Amino acid sequence: MSDSLTSRTHSPNNKASLTEWLDYMQQIHVSAIDMGLSRVLPVAESLGVVQSAKDDAYVFTVAGTNGKGSTTAAIAQMCQAAGYKTALYQSPHLSVFNERVRINGEMVSDQTLIDAFSKVESARLECALTLSFFEMTTLAALLIFAEADCDVWVLEVGLGGRLDVVNIIDPDMAVxxxxxxxxxxxxxxxxxxxxxxxxxxxxxxxxxxYGTTAMPDSVQQAINKHQATCYQFGQDFSYREIDAKTWQYSNAAVTMQLPRPALSLTNTVNALSAVLASSLNVDTHAIEQALQTVKLAGRFDYREVQGRHWLLDVAHNEQGVEFLLAQLLPFWQQHLVEQNKHNRHAHIAPPKIKMLFSMLGDKDINKVVQCLTTAGLPISDWFIAEIDYPRAASTERLQSILAEYVDGAQIHEFDGLQAATQAVINASQPQDLIVVCGSFHTIGEALAALEVA
Structure with a gap:
């Protein structure tokens, strides 16, 4: 077998660490992203994961440009609350790889992942094929779910849908x-x-x-081709906000008044619609319990850390930023009210927004910056640094784009997110709001920095 099919180094064994396995899998294929299912299917069939999902589990597959993480988290939490053994696969992760693979809300252990990686590697070598990092790790997750005999699989598509490795599994419900x-x-x-x-x-x-009111003709054509039953937001289901703690969901069959979750209502509504349209038995009590407990790091994620107010969101494209702003503008107004009430007898400066920001170089940075700078938010300063990732945008490029929209004196450059995170703490006041956005990697590195800051 040639080097192109194996590796110039031997596969790790079960005594190797998770980090060693992850490093190895990033080296054995020529490209990080390689769309298509032809190489993956033989390995998946050898492992038995396709048949296992078909025979033993109810599968939700969630695709979309934004909101997949929140939607899959909410679906999984509802199914788990109803008593189903629930598998959840998401990507990418923020802090540790294990976040991607959960059973009943708990991350699987390093050893569980290592054992699965070893089996996937053996099947790959037997099939004489190369697989990308994402293909290897996704197959491992599916194998873990199959071996754990999970009742429900909730799968987040990594990229696109048709050619994403998740699509080797036939779903019972598509979102x-x-x-x-x-x-x-x-x-x-x-x-x-x-x-x-x-x-x-x-x-x-x-x-x-289908989670929005606007549907491309290509999606409608696919619906017709597959004779699928489509439930579309705004036509077949909707919601309205009642107050800060409650909201109302409605479709043709039910109207429900529910507790407000820590996730966006738009994504929660889509998740609830998927669960209600499924053949699973999920009652109102399970739904209410799930909405009161579901959370997802980095999705409109408010925290108080190091004596500062933080709002972290993985928004990394124009649509994601618009979605963030729709929640951030009313949140900021409420923050102002609370801070003014808290500090009404103190002679302190009004609260400001400090932005901790970085992006990947292959994203539309200009559009994202334009959205953030024209939204009417009082962003006083931008703290930027290059993400520690091969596709990261350089600090120089970030600065150059930002300088088109804001005064250069508001832009502060740093060597790495850890330094930028510490700087924004030092430069802010307790009443300010620090917003962190631009990439999963931005949030992950900022969270890591906060643990050591």
Whole structure:
């Protein structure tokens, strides 16, 4: 077997650490992203994961440009609260790889992952194929779910849908949260092409939850082709906010008054619609319990750390930032009210917003910055640094784009997110709000920095 099919180094064994396995899997394929299922399917069939999912589990597959993480988290929490042994697969992670693979809300152990990686590697070598890092790790997650005999699998698509490795599993329920312009190098530069890719998760006769009011023709064509039953936001289900603690969900069959979750209502509504349209038995009590407990790091994630107010969100494209701003603007107004009430007898400066920001170089940084700088938020300073990741945008590029929209004196450059995180703490006041956004990697590195700051 040639070097192109194996590796110039031997595969790690079960005594190797998780880090050693992850490092190895990033080296054995020529590209980090390699769309298509032809190499993955033989390995998956050798492992038995395709048949296991078909025979033993109810599968939700969630695609979309934004909101997949929150949607999958909410679906999984509802199913778990109803008593189903629930598997959840998400990507990427923020702090540790284990976040991607959960059973009943708990991250699987390092050894569980190592054992699965070893089995996937053996099957890969037997099939004489190379697999990308994402393909290897996704197969390992599916194998873990199969071996744990989970009742429900909730799977987040990594990129697109049709050619994503998650799509080797036939879903019982498909969800498309929304369709925006992102990953243009792989999916296309218009909503019709992107919609066609995302609608690739459909199967004959299964339900589809479609999470926005605007639907590309390509998605409707896929619905017709597969004779799928489509439930669309704004037509077949909707919601309204009642107050800070409650909201109302409605579809043709039910109207429910529910506790407000820590996730966005838009994504929660799509998740609830998927659960209600499924064949699973999830009652109102389980739904209420799930909404009171579900959370997801980095998704409109408010924390008080190091004596500061933090709002962390993984928004990394125009649509994601618009979604963030829709929640952030009212949140900021409430923050002002609370801080003014708290400090009404103190002679202190009004609260300001400090932005801790970095992005990947293959994203539309200009659009994201434009959205953030024209939203009417009182952002007094920007703290920027290059993410520790191969695709990171350089600090110089971030600075250059920002300088088109804000005064150069408001931009502060640092050597790494840890230094930038400490700097924003030092430069802010207890009444200020620090917003962190731009990438999963930005949030992950900021959280890591806060633990040591």
């Amino acid at each position: 498309i949260t929304n369709i925006g312009i992102d990953h243009v190098d792989w999916l296309g530069d218009n909503v019709e092409d992107i919609g066609r890719e995302k609608a690739g998760i459909l199967r004959e006769g299964i339900p589809l939850i």
